[in-house]
Amino acid sequence: MTRPESAVHDVDDAGAVDDYDVVISGAGLAGSAAAILLARRGVRVALLERRSDPEAYKVLCTHSLTANAYPVLDELGLVPALEKAGAVRSEARWHTRWGWIEPRAAPAGPELPYGYNIRRSVLDPLIRSHAAGTPGVDLLLGHKVTELVGEGGRTVGVRASTPAGAREIRARLVVGADGRDSAVAKLAGVAARQHENTRFGYLAHFRNLPLRGGIGQTWFLEPDMAYAFPNDDGVTVLAVLPDKKRLPAFKEDLEGSFHAFVRALPDAPPIDDAEPTSKIIGLVDYPLHSRRPTAPGLALIGDAALTGDPLWGVGCGWALQSARWLAEEIAPAATGRGDLDRSLARYARRHGRRLRGHQFLAADFAKARPFNPVERLMFSAAARDASLARHMHLFASRLIGPLRFLNPLALAKASAVNLGHRRTAARPGRRPAVSVLGRSRR
Known part of the structure; x- marks a missing residue:
């Protein structure tokens, strides 16, 4: 009581x-x-x-409950209350230089595990x-x-x-x-x-900000990052996380820089037509x-x-x-x-x-570096193969750990997917595939 x-x-x-x-x-x-x-x-x-x-x-929060939280929410008895409050199931897609990773349930398989997005x-x-x-x-x-x-x-x-x-x-x-x-x-x-985070971040809440498919979006721009998560009551949390080298110029015009960053995203959400419902708040130094x-x-x-x-x-x-x-x-x-x-x-x-x-992998990625060779292998293959996209979803949802994510079978499957992609792309008469970032998708 x-x-x-x-x-x-x-x-x-x-x-x-x-x-x-x-x-x-x-x-x-x-x-x-x-x-x-x-x-x-x-x-x-x-x-x-x-x-x-x-x-x-x-x-100051992402307002995201990843799928690993669902069993706890269920044990607490909060799932019906969350649904009633308008929590949005945490489906997501991720942009990479090889295209979008879009996890979907397997044909005739169970639905993908999910959590919720709901404002704190x-x-x-x-x-x-x-x-x-x-x-x-x-x-x-x-x-x-x-x-x-x-x-x-x-x-x-x-x-x-x-x-x-x-x-x-x-x-x-x-x-x-x-x-x-x-x-x-x-x-x-x-x-x-402590582990240094060499990205800074700003986020804000918006209404009337439609997202493709109505689901969460994350952009891996190497080294910059951004994400947009739909929440309850039609509110979307939008965050940008650039390399700290950009911070001085970014702070000179915070609102203008924030909007410009979002407009430049591949398949950018229409921020100029959206209604801000919060101030832009920052994560300038967040180790x-x-x-x-x-x-x-x-x-x-x-x-x-x-x-x-x-x-x-x-x-x-x-x-x-x-x-x-x-x-x-x-x-x-x-x-x-x-x-x-x-x-x-x-x-x-x-x-x-x-x-x-x-935490070990997150601390390493917080150095604002491009993808390393293993990450390039897994992310590129997940953008090309549905089963690896589901495997990525399990890891991003923290339902499996790094050892299962990078197990020998998954690495072998990713290598085979990428090899097949290169062979297909090398056939006579085919033009090189180019991503929305203007770089080769191979």
Whole structure:
């Protein structure tokens, strides 16, 4: 249930003190999901949110829930509510110098896995309200964590400031779900490993911006990037992510540069006819970072543990997945029926196993470089072959990892597709195929 910042607590000389099994700092996607999933497993959860407004939401976001998030959304019971709120299923196509990669379901096969595109102004209050209505969860608004309580070399609670005064909350486990600049991680001394992102980004929301096929579009321009995702209520999120070398000139006329960049895209959406519904907001300096996701008595989920490159739109999906992994691994121990340290070690291994490879590739691509030879092989073949386009879709949706994406059979299939393409193109009387970027598609 929701408890406002003015709620009355038992108070001693040290301030208000309460006991829970788990205290979570941050009631966004990761924190709210973790609270729900833990409470359903019998865990008593204090869900702290520094903002007092239950309708608060994250502004700077791709607003994309990749298909890897669907099982979590389904377990949370949010799929019907998302559909009712107008969430758009996350179909997508990707432009490359070899043409468009357009994943489609196989003939007589199942539909492609999907997630949703929905604005955080709708999504965040929805999942937070769902958490507040979950038995075993106390949503505490206006609670900002200011200190961690430690005993015997481990974290055993937090101290929070509220408009009603200081408050101490004890718990077997403290969870940081408070974003890339996590106060919990900093207070615990958990350092972040950073990877430079040599692209900058700006995004804005538009109405009446039709997209081909009515689905998401991503442009790989090597090294520049752009994407357009349709969302609920007819709003499209449009983002451009150029090489940082272009930043000084771009900032001289932000609106003009943004529009000019979009107009120059292959099959560009008609931005000049669209209605802007937000300001152009920026990601001028947004490094990727990762933190060790556990410490004694403490766990990190969502962006607090790992922040990826926004161009991939995977942060929301990973936030929900990491919340689920944590709940599955530590719920019994959080109620005193198991070894918490061993449970946290399992969560840390699972987190690293599932996300480390993705982050490694993303950090390398964040150097704003052209495609490397393996990427050229896979992307060019996916633009020419339907089965490889579906394989690309599974990877882009984070349903398979890098090892499965680049498995020997997939590489062999891509090589065969491209070899066949070259043989066909070399037949007498055929003119060289040219992409919309004016470069050879071979």
